[in-house]
């Protein structure tokens with residue numbers, strides 16, 4: 001008896017210590033936050049089932065008939081106004097709150113990748129598609145199944161408290177993030193022509209953070225994804241008489257080498273920049289000087305000023321080298337996806353909400369900008385925007401990389417992400433509505 005009465009408190013103590021070491025659970029404090037938490041808890045099994053289903057049936061690019069139908073049906077059942085057909089499969093779900101306030105948007109991307117899944121998940125994708133003439137597996141290897149699910153989850157949670165929401169929330173389900181500029185196409189197709197958000201929020205899953213952690217970057221988060229194609233031309237001649245024509249391979253090699261000096265000698269070291277010539281094709285035989293050499297490069301940096309500076313420097317260098325060699329050339333330079341810029345004021349507000357919702361400062365992880373790209377940036381051209389990173393590394397497993405066939409995301413991240421984003425949007429609406437009234 002005595003032994004037992006000592007053992008029980010020790011056991012309880014051990015459990016409490018264990019619980020305190022678990023990833024941050026959400027901890028509501030206001031009555032509205034309590035409602036949000038209760039609704040999130042209630043919805044979690046349904047959301048996990050939706051995620052498993054979307055994961056099992058991934059779709060590629062802009063053509064996502066199954067996924068976009070699931071999203072549109074779900075929004076309709078919630079009583080949202082549903083608009084479809086932007087960028088082929090894009091869907092808007094519009095939730096009108098019960099009080100006056102601003103329009104704010106949350107974005108979730110829906111497309112998968114042409115990768116054959118190699119996980120042992122019971123709902124692993126077995127689907128196949130033909131991409132560029134070759135059969136490939138299709139897999140949600142970038143976590144967009146989780147993004148779509150969280151978009152539905154936040155819509156459901158906020159719909160359940162809509163009387164308390166100032167303003168309007170637009171839920172944006174986007175196709176074609178991985179391949180096809182889906183975000184800019186949705187804008188071109190008029191998704192925000194008559195309903196213009198004053199802020200955009202989004203998540204991306206993070207393959208370096210454990211479930212329960214949330215990563216953030218204030219300012220630039222991802223890079224401009226620019227690039228160029230360069231064709232160096234020649235009349236072509238015999239390899240034994242190279243004085244008879246321009247050798248486009250030699251000229252191309254000089255261009256590749258000289259490009260490295262732009263990054264190392266001409267760009268301030270503080271301005272992260274990458275120039276990678278990833279493709280160089282020329283020639284058919286050792287004794288023929290070919291008629292052309294074709295180079296393709298990706299150019300990464302942050303911000304509008306920097307991308308123009310890089311374009312000017314690369315164009316100058318290519319022109320100088322080709323002209324010095326007497327080689328005609330075609331340079332096609334392309335500005336692709338711009339950098340994601342996380343608005344510092346929106347980040348500060350989101351962190352304030354996150355700190356008390358997650359109940360622990362340690363759940364928040366400040367991160368450095370990446371050189372990868374993300375087309376959420378196009379929404380940032382409409383209004384200030386924030387993309388947070390949601391930890392999805394399972395507690396008992398090694399991290400697996402996004403875009404790999406073994407990528408696995410822990411579903412424990414879904415309710416944490418839904419609960420947090422619902423509170424971030426609610427706090428934003430309340431604050432923005434008050435600021436508007438004060439003006």
Ligand SMILES: [Zn+2]
Pocket residue numbers: 142178402403
């Ligand atoms: Zn991706």
Ligand SMILES: [Zn+2]
Pocket residue numbers: 142143144177204
């Ligand atoms: Zn992605």
